[in-house]
Amino acid sequence: MSCPGCEVGQGGVTLKVPEEDVEGVLRSLASARAVRWSGASTVSMPPDVFVARATYWQAFFDTSSWRVGLTGPDGADAPDRPFDAFVEELPSVWIDELLARRGIQMAMQPIVDLTKGSVVACEMLVRATAPDGSFVSPHALFEAAREQSRLFALDRACRIEAIAAARRLPADWDVFVNFIPTAIYVPEHCLQSTFAAAERHAVHPSRLVFEVVETERVDDVAHLRAILAFYRAKGVRYALDDFGEGYSDENMLRAISPDVVKLDRQFVDHVDRDPAKRRVAEGLARVAQSLDIRLLAEGVERPEEATALLELGYTWQQGYLYARPSLEVPDGSIAWLPRA
Structure with a gap:
């Protein structure tokens, strides 16, 4: 029965x-x-x-x-x-089991300021393991959480784990933490644990940059703006992830006025050779600079891409060209820098 x-x-x-x-x-x-x-x-x-x-x-x-x-x-x-x-x-579902045994960790990928030639931030990237020790991709993890109605629990756990890991980073590095807007129902409730974790681990809110992911799933922009207003009132900055091509993306950029906007990696890949991708990168740079929003290119893998993007104003960059994500604290070294 x-x-x-x-x-x-x-x-x-x-x-x-x-x-x-x-x-x-x-x-x-x-x-x-x-x-x-x-x-x-x-x-x-x-x-x-x-x-x-x-x-x-x-x-x-x-x-x-x-x-x-x-x-x-x-x-x-x-x-x-x-x-x-x-x-x-x-x-019970397997996401519950994963969270109960603390089966998530945070890998850290440096973000480089090419004008300074130094690491200025790290993005915290979730890594999960199944009970048999096998790797669970972030995409599979969050799709399962969505299907199992566990986005709230998983998103909260990832934010708390990211802040706990951030306590090991140099105090002058910013910390990029991903979040899913649809998993936050009432900001002053859902984000209590996030700011409690920041206080517990002595990670000052001014170092935090909360990164809006899955922007294409955001239908209620007013709800998103309420979340971001709560963040900003707490002294936290926020970033818009995976900016792409089209009118809707530019509307979102103007509607929420992030502190940082990331150029989607699909437009970074071979941007130095592809005129269509360069036009997207230029278009974003033009709008972002007019709104005083910092540009960040992610997924940079080739020096030619890095140089082309730097010329367009993407002084902050992230990708395998500089460092791969690691569960260990980055030592601050950078694998590639442009010639002086």
Whole structure:
């Protein structure tokens, strides 16, 4: 016989909360799809929306009086049950196991300022291992978290691990930390643990550069701007990752005014030989410089690429040409620098 929690994927979920929690729950569901409120304190949602937020709700609300009901595929309602008991019976997934055994680490890749000839920052890059010790690619890791409704838990764990690793870096290096906007429901709640980790590990917020990844998945720009405003109020800078080609990207750049913008590696590859890629790089440089946004080229692998990009104003660069990501703290040496 299966438990009620095990059947959560087969229908819909109805959540009943006390009146004093309605506003907070409403905010946490603002970016979710197919959410329907009935009455003042009852909300129905798809199962994956519920599962994705269950851990968050338990962390920031007193859920002892909350109730959960299920609607089956045939439209019939099951009797509602206490929220905490229901969540406890939800089936475990391998992302849960990975986080429980602390199976993620942070590799560090230096970012170089070519005008100074020195390392000025490191990007923290997640590395994960399966129980058998095999490598799990970052793409596979986050796609699994998305499919298993665990983006909130994984994204939070990665941010905390990145800051913990950053304590080993030189104090004058910036620290680039990736985050997924759709995994942050209410900034002042979801980011508490991030800033607590920064305080615990003595990593000053002014060193942090939070990097918006998966920009193409951001439909709610207002929500993203609220997150970034919270970061900036805490003294943190932010970067826009993987800037590409097109009007929508330029709109995003103007809408959120990042401190740093990264040129997507696909436009870095052989930019010295490909006129179309050079036009994209030039276009980004022109807009970014007009908005006083720092340019950063990632994925630089050849001296010719580096030189061409430097001429366009990409003084900050990152890639195998300078150093590969490593679990060990970079020693600050740079494999290549332009001739004086």
